[in-house]
Amino acid sequence: AETLLALLGSPSIASKRFVFEQFDSIVGSRTTRRPQSADSAVLVLEADGGSGALAVSIDGNGRRVACDPYTGAAEAVLECARNLAAVGAEPLGLTNCLNFGNPEKPHIAWQLTRAVEGLRDACLALGVPVVGGNVSLYNEGGEGPIYPTPIVGMVGKLPEPNAVPRAAFAEAGHAIALVGMLEPALEGSELEKLRGRLARSLPPLDLPAHADALVNVRAAVRSGGLPTAHDVSDGGLACALAECCIEGGIGARVSLEAAFPGAATGEAALFGEGPGGVLVAGPREAVEALGGALVIGEVGGATLEIEGALSVPVDQLRAVFEGAIPAAFAA
Numbered sequence: 001a002e003t004l005l006a007l008l009g010s011p012s013i014a015s016k017r018f019v020f021e022q023f024d025s026i027v028g029s030r031t032t033r034r035p036q037s038a039d040s041a042v043l044v045l046e047a048d049g050g051s052g053a054l055a056v057s058i059d060g061n062g063r064r065v066a067c068d069p070y071t072g073a074a075e076a077v078l079e080c081a082r083n084l085a086a087v088g089a090e091p092l093g094l095t096n097c098l099n100f101g102n103p104e105k106p107h108i109a110w111q112l113t114r115a116v117e118g119l120r121d122a123c124l125a126l127g128v129p130v131v132g133g134n135v136s137l138y139n140e141g142g143e144g145p146i147y148p149t150p151i152v153g154m155v156g157k158l159p160e161p162n163a164v165p166r167a168a169f170a171e172a173g174h175a176i177a178l179v180g181m182l183e184p185a186l187e188g189s190e191l192e193k194l195r196g197r198l199a200r201s202l203p204p205l206d207l208p209a210h211a212d213a214l215v216n217v218r219a220a221v222r223s224g225g226l227p228t229a230h231d232v233s234d235g236g237l238a239c240a241l242a243e244c245c246i247e248g249g250i251g252a253r254v255s256l257e258a259a260f261p262g263a264a265t266g267e268a269a270l271f272g273e274g275p276g277g278v279l280v281a282g283p284r285e286a287v288e289a290l291g292g293a294l295v296i297g298e299v300g301g302a303t304l305e306i307e308g309a310l311s312v313p314v315d316q317l318r319a320v321f322e323g324a325i326p327a328a329f330a331a
Helices: 002-008 062-067 069-085 106-126 190-194 207-222 236-248 266-271 284-288 314-330
Strands: 031-033 041-044 053-059 090-099 130-136 149-158 175-180 228-231 252-254 277-282 294-299 303-306 310-313
Touching: 002 190, 002 236, 002 266, 002 310, 002 314, 053 069, 062 069, 062 149, 069 090, 069 106, 069 149, 069 207, 069 228, 090 106, 106 149, 106 207, 175 207, 175 284, 190 236, 190 266, 207 277, 228 236, 236 252, 236 266, 236 277, 236 303, 236 314, 277 284, 284 294, 303 314, 310 314
Parallel strands: 090 130, 252 303
Antiparallel strands: 031 041, 041 053, 053 149, 090 149, 175 277, 175 294, 228 277, 252 294, 303 310
């Protein structure tokens, strides 16, 4: 429980509401899914005579790219595509900003080269064109270069803007399930960061398998009947569950054994990270009808309980998650 609260209060995971509520996130009243309410922003097109909606996601994790430039950059593309899939959107195109140190230094040039190769291979696997991009180089100070940080922005289209799931549990009794591929590991994770460590590698990716899994996630969301969809990202499964509880104002009871039968255990199962997994929740019959869905628990109560691991009231989760950034600015 202490580890979960520490992660929820870390700058990379804590709610950015204090910041994004200071500017216009509605954009002409066309935004139907605002920041933090879903994995992607969703903007309706009907006002311009079009149909459906656009979904937008921006991602990047310099720490994971520092562990492995190729895999970390490919993961940024997968993260964006997964965020789009969680609202039912199919990618249309990608842009990027490549933020690196001095490329005249061989190890920085190697990082840049491998990151671009990772972006390329992930885009080819997903069939997503790169329509633009830019670079920001020579980012160094007295303590050395910044983490190699390719930032990826992706836009997708979805047919129905009014039935988009939220990153929030909606109703007591709803079944919770994992869909997609999730093989969590502590390398490059936020937990590893809290402990002052940096891995020298990341688990390898099977890009074609991830591409197929994203198709299944998108189909599951578009099938309807799923009010909740949220990808497992920074902080792992425990943080993803906590975020759904906080946004929905309701608790949940989950089994790690059901989530990772015979696989990840302990801290890796709770806080391990890796591309691929999406949490969904809804009426049990709708969830059990999904192909490849692994039912892991049920929504209800006022506490997030992960059997055999932790039990934390949702109010306590929210206080840390929503309070960390305002407290940092106040300090």
